[in-house]
Amino acid sequence: MIVKTHAIVMRQAPTANTSRVVTWLTPRHGRVATMIKGALRPKSLFLGQLDLFYTCELLYYMRADREVYIARECYPVKPRPTLRHNWRACAAASYLTDLTARICPPHAPQPFLYQWLDDALDEFDHHGTAPGHVFWLELKLLEHLGLAPRLRHCMACGGALLPGSGPATFSHARGGLLCARCARNDPERAPLIPPDVLAILRNWQSAPDANAARRTRCAPRQLTTMEALLGQFLQYHLDLPLPSRDLALAMLKRTMPPGKCA
Numbered sequence: 263m264i265v266k267t268h269a270i271v272m273r274q275a276p277t278a279n280t281s282r283v284v285t286w287l288t289p290r291h292g293r294v295a296t297m298i299k300g301a302l303r304p305k306s307l308f309l310g311q312l313d314l315f316y317t318c319e320l321l322y323y324m325r326a327d328r329e330v331y332i333a334r335e336c337y338p339v340k341p342r343p344t345l346r347h348n349w350r351a352c353a354a355a356s357y358l359t360d361l362t363a364r365i366c367p368p369h370a371p372q373p374f375l376y377q378w379l380d381d382a383l384d385e386f387d388h389h390g391t392a393p394g395h396v397f398w399l400e401l402k403l404l405e406h407l408g409l410a411p412r413l414r415h416c417m418a419c420g421g422a423l424l425p426g427s428g429p430a431t432f433s434h435a436r437g438g439l440l441c442a443r444c445a446r447n448d449p450e451r452a453p454l455i456p457p458d459v460l461a462i463l464r465n466w467q468s469a470p471d472a473n474a475a476r477r478t479r480c481a482p483r484q485l486t487t488m489e490a491l492l493g494q495f496l497q498y499h500l501d502l503p504l505p506s507r508d509l510a511l512a513m514l515k516r517t518m519p520p521g522k523c524a
């Protein structure tokens with residue numbers, strides 16, 4: 263069966279001779295791998311038609327008895343040229359595509375993940391990025407996965423934790439906040455979450471687009487706290503090492519003006 267679909271290049275690896283295996287994210291078939299024979303030959307129809315972070319129109323032969331399909335044609339739809347020279351945006355794009363490839367099962371429909379990654383790569387291409395933007399994207403992904411950190415109620419007693427209601431701790435294992443009374447009996451000894459960081463995360467979690475993260479000016483201390491909190495939360499609940507996240511955020515912070523989030 264020939265499949266025609268839009269697809270995002272998440273990984274590509276050379277194989278013997280001039281061929282390469284490309285891992286794509288598609289909306290209806292999830293993670294798909296295709297062999298592109300002769301991709302590196304000078305007269306190949308695929309030459310210049312795909313690269314990392316491209317969204318392409320892809321035609322491939324799908325067979326139930328194969329894990330790697332044969333690509334027939336490919337045309338770039340969104341080449342995203344900024345990601346070829348803006349190394350900060352490239353680092354963030356590398357992290358998100360790596361994360362997506364790790365959590366996305368093969369051959370399962372992934373319309374949300376596809377749109378989430380496609381939109382994120384568009385934003386990186388048009389506007390660049392910053393740590394706050396990446397954290398907002400992580401919050402949206404966790405929400406889709408049913409793993410959104412609960413930031414308005416105590417996970418133990420269910421009591422409301424409204425702004426100004428006193429200190430709260432953040433428990434990765436329980437998936438959100440604990441009130442002061444429940445935290446005293448918590449064997450995990452979850453750490454306190456600073457009220458200003460909690461307020462930012464609550465705001466971003468309810469924001470429908472990345473503009474909230476772009477407009478928020480964060481102190482370096484706040485960004486460092488959010489990086490650790492969300493990083494540990496992702497690793498705990500996804501059970502994945504995320505070295506690409508550490509690398510991307512280190513690069514984003516390296517040239518970021520003090521106190522500027524976006």
Ligand SMILES: [Zn+2]
Pocket residue numbers: 416417418419420421440441442443444445
């Ligand atoms: Zn409680």
